Amino acid sequence: MCKRYSNEKRVDISNIDCHSYVFLVRIQSNKHGFAFDQQGGIACVTVNGITLDILWIPPFKTDITEMLTKGKNNLNVEITSTSPCVSPGLLRPVRLNSATRHGLSK
Secondary structure (H helix, E strand, O other): OOOEOOOOEEEEEEEEEEEEEEEEEEOOOOOOOEEOEOOOOOOEEEEEEEEEEEOOOOOOOOOOHHHHOOOEEEEEEEEEEEOOOOOOOOOOOEEHHHHHHHHOOO
């Protein structure tokens, strides 16, 4: 199960929108994932310093189980604009999910 540990930190650098999250993982045996809605860009995702995926088409979600450690974890989402006319960003906060036998829960 994932628990939000601290508030999101956000940095804007011209056409790049960066979001950082710190969260706790209490149960290591579960499958963990995350999802988000973005606009105007390509997202680079890192967990605990390891680059996972480059997400550029929906659905914007990925499995992060292998990168997590029990306890404190860091998730970074960096969205780079693909157009000078569109500001990159998240449409709503990142959602962390923990899997049950029936799939990812919200």
